[in-house]
Amino acid sequence: MGEVSDDNSNLSFLKRIATSDVPLLKEYGVNGVVVALLLAVVTPVLLSMMFGKKTKQRAVRANVGGEEGFAMRNSRFSSLVEVPWEGATTMSALFEMASKKYSRRRCLGTRKLIKREFVESSDGRKFEKLHLGEYEWDTYAEAFNRACNFASGLVKMGHDLDSHAAIFSDTRAEWIIAAQGCFRQNLTVVTIYASLGEDALVHSLNETQVSTLICDSKQLKKIPAISSKLQSLRHIIYIEDEPVEAETLNQVKHLTTLSFTEVEELGKTSSVDARLPSSSDTAVIMYTSGSTGLPKGVMITHGNMVATTAAVMTIVPKLGMNDVYLAYLPLAHVFELAGETVMLASGTAIGYGSTLTMTDTSNKIKKGTKGDVSVLNPTLIISVPAILDRIRDAVFKKVGEKGGLTKKLFDFAYKRNLASIEGSWFGSWAPERMIWDTIIYKPIRAMLGGRVRFVLCGGAPLSGDTQRFMNICLGVPVGQGYGLTETCAGAAFTEWDDTSVGRVGPPLPCCYVKLVSWEEGGYKISDYPMPRGEVVVGGHSITKGYFSNEAKTNEVYKVDERGIRWFYTGDIGQFHPDGCLEIIDRKKDIVKLQHGEYVSLGKVESALATSSYVESIMVYADPFHNYCVALVVPVRQALEKWAQNSGINCEGFEELCQNGQAVKEVQQSLSKAAKAARLERFEVPAKIELLPEPWTPESGLVTAALKLKREQIKAKFKDDLDKLYH
Ligand SMILES: *[C@@H]1O[C@H](CO)[C@@H](O)[C@H](O)[C@H]1NC(C)=O
Ligand SMILES: *[C@@H]1O[C@H](CO)[C@@H](O)[C@H](O)[C@H]1NC(C)=O
Numbered sequence: 001m002g003e004v005s006d007d008n009s010n011l012s013f014l015k016r017i018a019t020s021d022v023p024l025l026k027e028y029g030v031n032g033v034v035v036a037l038l039l040a041v042v043t044p045v046l047l048s049m050m051f052g053k054k055t056k057q058r059a060v061r062a063n064v065g066g067e068e069g070f071a072m073r074n075s076r077f078s079s080l081v082e083v084p085w086e087g088a089t090t091m092s093a094l095f096e097m098a099s100k101k102y103s104r105r106r107c108l109g110t111r112k113l114i115k116r117e118f119v120e121s122s123d124g125r126k127f128e129k130l131h132l133g134e135y136e137w138d139t140y141a142e143a144f145n146r147a148c149n150f151a152s153g154l155v156k157m158g159h160d161l162d163s164h165a166a167i168f169s170d171t172r173a174e175w176i177i178a179a180q181g182c183f184r185q186n187l188t189v190v191t192i193y194a195s196l197g198e199d200a201l202v203h204s205l206n207e208t209q210v211s212t213l214i215c216d217s218k219q220l221k222k223i224p225a226i227s228s229k230l231q232s233l234r235h236i237i238y239i240e241d242e243p244v245e246a247e248t249l250n251q252v253k254h255l256t257t258l259s260f261t262e263v264e265e266l267g268k269t270s271s272v273d274a275r276l277p278s279s280s281d282t283a284v285i286m287y288t289s290g291s292t293g294l295p296k297g298v299m300i301t302h303g304n305m306v307a308t309t310a311a312v313m314t315i316v317p318k319l320g321m322n323d324v325y326l327a328y329l330p331l332a333h334v335f336e337l338a339g340e341t342v343m344l345a346s347g348t349a350i351g352y353g354s355t356l357t358m359t360d361t362s363n364k365i366k367k368g369t370k371g372d373v374s375v376l377n378p379t380l381i382i383s384v385p386a387i388l389d390r391i392r393d394a395v396f397k398k399v400g401e402k403g404g405l406t407k408k409l410f411d412f413a414y415k416r417n418l419a420s421i422e423g424s425w426f427g428s429w430a431p432e433r434m435i436w437d438t439i440i441y442k443p444i445r446a447m448l449g450g451r452v453r454f455v456l457c458g459g460a461p462l463s464g465d466t467q468r469f470m471n472i473c474l475g476v477p478v479g480q481g482y483g484l485t486e487t488c489a490g491a492a493f494t495e496w497d498d499t500s501v502g503r504v505g506p507p508l509p510c511c512y513v514k515l516v517s518w519e520e521g522g523y524k525i526s527d528y529p530m531p532r533g534e535v536v537v538g539g540h541s542i543t544k545g546y547f548s549n550e551a552k553t554n555e556v557y558k559v560d561e562r563g564i565r566w567f568y569t570g571d572i573g574q575f576h577p578d579g580c581l582e583i584i585d586r587k588k589d590i591v592k593l594q595h596g597e598y599v600s601l602g603k604v605e606s607a608l609a610t611s612s613y614v615e616s617i618m619v620y621a622d623p624f625h626n627y628c629v630a631l632v633v634p635v636r637q638a639l640e641k642w643a644q645n646s647g648i649n650c651e652g653f654e655e656l657c658q659n660g661q662a663v664k665e666v667q668q669s670l671s672k673a674a675k676a677a678r679l680e681r682f683e684v685p686a687k688i689e690l691l692p693e694p695w696t697p698e699s700g701l702v703t704a705a706l707k708l709k710r711e712q713i714k715a716k717f718k719d720d721l722d723k724l725y726h
Pocket of ligand 2: 162186276277278281
């Protein structure tokens with residue numbers, strides 16, 4: 001049965017209808033339509049009263065060895081899943097079997113380039129515009145053949161089979177073909193996030209002694225400047241996605257350099273026997289952008305990848321056959337690599353795109369021609385929260401600009417549908433939703449091609465507002481994933497019928513999730529009402545560790561007496577009664593002040609960010625003091641408007657940020673936000689500094705997913721922070 005308080009509100013509402021509204025309407029002779037409308041509202045209320053909301057058990061306690069903790073596993077399976085189907089124990093076996101199973105289906109699609117042109121803006125800068133045509137497809141059988149040819153070509157080219165190959169390229173079909181080619185020769189593929197700087201690139205290629213580099217034309221241009229530092233590099237294979245300049249090739253002529261097509265041709269004419277890997281061999285060494293120091297290479301085995309794949313395949317309902325997937329996130333990110341492997345395993349068509357060509361109005365799309373989603377009409381997309389936030393903001397902004405009736409109607413429909421998702425009596429009713437769909441949401445849905453039926457989201461926590469926006473305006477469930485490179489993407493994933501927000505779902509069926517008490521930080525598995533502690537993940541998806549860094553590996557990976565491998569994530573979580581995990585904090589971001597109070601920087605920041613003056617904020621706590629401070633990038637418009645209204649004259653924004661009254665105004669607003677969030681006194685920054693320059697991924701102060709890079713910010717504003725403590 002439903003909760004008591006709900007029933008009461010439903011009942012009082014019914015009473016109101018029964019006593020006053022109905023006779024009133026009758027008097028005016030309004031008939032059929034009103035009765036139907038009433039029924040439409042009353043029936044769901046009655047139904048929900050009769051059946052109530054039963055909470056589904058999504059995970060169950062697991063009794064697994066090792067350190068004491070509160071462990072859960074997915075309730076849909078009685079033991080952990082390890083492979084998508086029998087025999088698919090490695091990435092290469094999975095692809096080979098899929099290519100036989102789905103041989104004639106569309107596999108990898110790339111848009112035909114019709115024309116590349118440059119337009120000049122009024123200030124003389126040149127912008128590239130692309131006119132792209134339809135998707136051209138390789139079938140599963142063709143894609144598999146290309147991978148085999150590439151594997152043979154690589155050997156014929158002279159690649160030393162005892163050394164590693166690296167892929168340094170944007171997401172595209174050749175990426176998957178090259179990776180699968182390498183797997184067929186039991187080669188480990190080193191991947192590097194394309195946005196990492198030069199130092200990180202040199203570090204990664206040098207640390208793994210890469211001898212063959214597979215790159216796209218954009219990355220090829222970076223090689224001449226660093227090739228003298230890459231002692232182990234012998235071969236370069238470049239993808240001709242753009243015309244490659246002779247000058248660039250000339251600068252790397254001391255290396256064997258072939259185009260991707262040449263390597264495939266080479267392999268076609270003389271094939272080499274495959275040297276297939278085993279499940280425990282390392283498939284990928286993945287270098288990711290850490291928030292501190294040089295990147296670390298995570299060693300992911302074939303077994304890890306197929307386990308995550310098997311688990312995620314059980315998440316998306318009716319996956320396969322009719323699905324089309326838009327691939328555009330970096331493949332050097334484990335989340336996208338796992339996503340595409342899931343698509344390959346299920347016979348889904350993968351169409352490649354990019355953030356710059358995604359919609360009809362994207363930057364690189366020639367005016368009047370179509371973006372990737374309009375041509376592909378995907379049914380599945382993967383996203384990161386930052387991108388979904390942007391879509392939401394764009395839609396709300398547009399509606400706000402239109403104003404008037406459009407906005408009223410939009411707001412009304414939004415409220416009704418929100419209530420319906422949240423199970424309140426005010427919720428809209430199916431036939432009504434169809435009307436809203438047609439008049440309001442269809443144009444919004446068209447932004448993503450109009451056929452999307454499931455959105456997978458991961459990489460960072462998704463805000464509840466944005467999740468609801470996607471549910472309502474796109475009419476699709478959003479599956480939120482939680483995982484790290486070290487856990488091969490998979491750790492927890494919300495199930496498609498779970499409409500709650502802010503949680504990351506039960507453990508994926510390939511692993512256990514355990515909470516381990518962190519006494520020092522005040523999080524214990526005996527906490528009430530929910531067990532809390534550090535999130536520790538164990539099972540088939542736990543990777544081998546960091547390449548050539550045993551000390552760090554031993555610090556965060558442990559094997560228990562039953563042989564289960566565990567990874568200590570450093571995140572703090574709690575388990576809801578239905579077995580869903582919620583991430584509530586991060587160990588690293590909790591600082592103990594001089595008098596022993598703990599400040600959770602992330603918690604304080606998200607509370608203070610609700611102030612309308614805050615664009616970005618970093619709270620800093622020095623353990624040798626008893627208060628914390630904050631660096632704030634103010635919302636320029638808001639602060640300037642305040643200055644204008646208060647009659648404060650400043651030469652530009654920079655000076656305004658120095659202005660004592662402005663600082664005071666922002667600080668007051670922060671205090672208000674802190675009060676609303678019921679922060680403790682020691683959690684409220686005692687002093688702040690306003691910074692005029694925004695923090696962007698390009699500035700290196702935040703990650704691509706807009707997470708703060710604390711170490712970098714601390715280093716850059718060291719003097720400012722010192723000043724705040726004096
Ligand atoms: C490359 O690695 C070797 C050790 O393997 C080290 O001695 C050398 O300094 C590194 N070079 C660069 C440019 O990082
Ligand atoms: C694959 O290569 C690794 C590293 O060279 C090696 O240890 C392993 O035995 C190879 N696997 C097979 C099945 O030959």
